[in-house]
Amino acid sequence: MGRQPLPERNYLTDALRTETVGGVILLVAAVAALIWANTYGSSYTRVSHLHFGPEALGLHLSVAHWAADGLLAIFFFVAGVELKRELVAGELRDPKAAALPVVAALCGMAVPAVVYTLVTVLGNGSTSGWAVPTATDIAFALAVLAVIGTSLPSALRAFLLTLAVVDDLFAILIIAVFFTDTIDFVALIGAFVGLAVFYLLLRLNVRGWYIYIPLALVIWGLMYNSGVHATIAGVAMGLMLRCTRRDGEERSPGERIEHLVRPLSAGFAVPLFALFSAGVSLSGGALAGVFTRPETLGVVLGLVLGKTIGIFGGTWLATRFTKAELNKELAWADVFAVASLAGIGFTVSLLIGELAFTGDDDMINEVKASVLLGSLIAAVLSGVLLKFRVRRYRALSDAEELDEDESGIPDVYEQDDPEYHLRMAAIHERKAAEHRRLAQLAGAASNKPDSPA
Numbered sequence: 001m002g003r004q005p006l007p008e009r010n011y012l013t014d015a016l017r018t019e020t021v022g023g024v025i026l027l028v029a030a031v032a033a034l035i036w037a038n039t040y041g042s043s044y045t046r047v048s049h050l051h052f053g054p055e056a057l058g059l060h061l062s063v064a065h066w067a068a069d070g071l072l073a074i075f076f077f078v079a080g081v082e083l084k085r086e087l088v089a090g091e092l093r094d095p096k097a098a099a100l101p102v103v104a105a106l107c108g109m110a111v112p113a114v115v116y117t118l119v120t121v122l123g124n125g126s127t128s129g130w131a132v133p134t135a136t137d138i139a140f141a142l143a144v145l146a147v148i149g150t151s152l153p154s155a156l157r158a159f160l161l162t163l164a165v166v167d168d169l170f171a172i173l174i175i176a177v178f179f180t181d182t183i184d185f186v187a188l189i190g191a192f193v194g195l196a197v198f199y200l201l202l203r204l205n206v207r208g209w210y211i212y213i214p215l216a217l218v219i220w221g222l223m224y225n226s227g228v229h230a231t232i233a234g235v236a237m238g239l240m241l242r243c244t245r246r247d248g249e250e251r252s253p254g255e256r257i258e259h260l261v262r263p264l265s266a267g268f269a270v271p272l273f274a275l276f277s278a279g280v281s282l283s284g285g286a287l288a289g290v291f292t293r294p295e296t297l298g299v300v301l302g303l304v305l306g307k308t309i310g311i312f313g314g315t316w317l318a319t320r321f322t323k324a325e326l327n328k329e330l331a332w333a334d335v336f337a338v339a340s341l342a343g344i345g346f347t348v349s350l351l352i353g354e355l356a357f358t359g360d361d362d363m364i365n366e367v368k369a370s371v372l373l374g375s376l377i378a379a380v381l382s383g384v385l386l387k388f389r390v391r392r393y394r395a396l397s398d399a400e401e402l403d404e405d406e407s408g409i410p411d412v413y414e415q416d417d418p419e420y421h422l423r424m425a426a427i428h429e430r431k432a433a434e435h436r437r438l439a440q441l442a443g444a445a446s447n448k449p450d451s452p453a
Contacts, residue, residue: 022266023143029271030278030346030372037279048276058225064276068351071269073220073234075347078265079168080238081258086165088243089252100315100324101159105166107314108342109134112306116298123294129356129367131178133302133374135171135348138164139266141341144379145386152386153397155327156338163311163342171348175229179355188226191233194219199240202253229355270347277350280368287373289366296370299353303343303374304381311339337385343378345371 037044053059053066061069086092092102112133120127138161145152152160198215216237224230243254251259290296315335318324326332353367386393402411405423414420 020139020142020146022263022270023139023141024146025267025271026137026139026274026346027143027147029274033275033277033279034282034372036275038282041281044279048279057221059221067273067276068354069224069230070220071273072347072351073231074261074265074269075234075273076168076172076231077234077238078258078262079165079172080235081241081243081254081261082165082238083169083235084239084241085243085252085254085258086162089245090162092162092166096323099322100318101162102166103318103322104159104311104314104339105163105170107317108136108163108307108311108339109167109170111310111313112302115306116302119298119301120294123297125294125298126357126363129295129299129353131171131174132299132349132353132356132367132371133306133345134167134174135345135352136164136167136307136342137344137346137348137375139270140344140346140375140379141382144341144344144383147383152338152393153327153329154400155330156334156393160338160341167342168348171352172232172235175352175355176232179352180228183227184225187222188228191219191222191226191228194222195233195236195240198237202240202242231351273347274350277354278346278368278372280365280372282369287369290370290373293366295363296366299349299367299370300374300377303345303349303371304340304377307343307345307378308336308340311342312336315339331389333385334389337382337389340378340385341382343382344375345378346375349375 033044048062048064050063051060052063053061083092092098113130116130116133117127119125120129141160141164194215198212198219201211201215216233219237220230220233223233238254241252241254241257243252245252245255290300312332312335315326316332319326326335349371350368353371354364357363357367400410400412403409404411405414405420405427407414407420407423411420
């Protein structure tokens with residue numbers, strides 16, 4: 001959890017800026033969904049269940065279905081590119097560096113699943129939703145940081161983002177493995193053929209959105225009709241992009257495309273999914289019911305307690321049994337606060353909740369309410385914990401951003417550059433000369449007869 005290399009730091013800053021803005025939009029969309037569903041519930045239901053699309057292709061879907069299976073494919077495409085970049089050029093390329101976020105993410109998914117399972121078994125409930133509290137919503141988490149005004153130092157930002165990338169990977173695997181009931185092998189083979197063509201075109205350096213977008217739509221449609229969740233198509237295509245830079249490239253193709261698609265994902269696709277997924281009844285009875293049903297109580301405890309204990313415990317285990325170390329400028333209280341922040345499991349948790357209880361609309365709505373409530377509790381808890389250290393975070397962040405020589409590169413990254421020290425020497429010499437001039441003026445003024453004693 002040390003300072004990131006400059007290119008990685010610049011990438012993280014750009015990615016987190018977009019995710020933060022997208023997270024605020026997501027927050028607005030979620031609030032709008034709740035207001036709409038609880039004031040004009042009939043119109044919300046009518047619009048959500050409105051069907052459109054080519055029925056002959058098996059794509060005559062409801063608005064909510066298009067948002068979950070269609071728009072979220074864009075979100076998972078970005079997740080696939082992020083994962084590929086982390087594996088080949090980011091934190092996960094070095095097994096030693098990857099140990100900390102991977103162990104933390106795995107524990108942060110396993111413990112919530114165990115908490116949910118224990119609660120439902122003891123309460124004679126359904127264990128089908130064990131995967132609901134395992135996901136972290138990085139955009140919503142960053143929105144919380146933006147609202148409470150906390151600027152995390154780079155080590156914690158990198159840890160949070162890398163943790164979320166690994167979390168997304170395992171969430172994708174959970175969806176692919178545990179929520180695929182029947183498979184149409186003809187459609188699945190067609191999707192794989194489409195992916196092979198997509199890969200071949202990339203390797204031949206064929207360019208043109210007018211080629212890739214229609215091909216991506218065909219792959220997505222075939223994947224949907226195969227019975228495998230359609231978002232897997234987005235992940236697969238994202239993983240195929242080249243994310244390493246060649247000579248003369250400022251950005252790899254993967255970074256360039258991610259830069260273009262991420263605002264679409266964060267600012268449109270995910271908020272629209274939230275608008276048609278977060279609209280649940282929040283009457284007093286419904287909220288009270290969250291704490292009386294084992295399934296919903298398991299989701300809340302999994303997000304609030306399971307995530308915090310899992311990530312904090314996983315981080316401690318990684319530092320205890322590997323060479324990973326906690327940044328000397330940070331404390332274990334900081335890790336605990338970030339672990340509690342990861343309990344915000346909005347987007348993917350809502351999606352998994354719909355998949356886990358398909359056909360039981362009442363249970364889906366109750367699970368959604370528990371996801372919202374659990375995420376809210378995690379947000380408030382982490383906000384309070386982070387506020388205690390906000391001055392320390394701002395001091396660390398300001399020190400990391402300081403560019404006193406105005407070279408465009410933060411000073412902390414130039415300490416081994418002789419030219420930096422020469423520039424700083426020149427700056428200090430100019431300041432010293434100006435102070436000597438001011439001292440002479442002050443001395444001349446003090447020698448005048450009418451000057452104060």
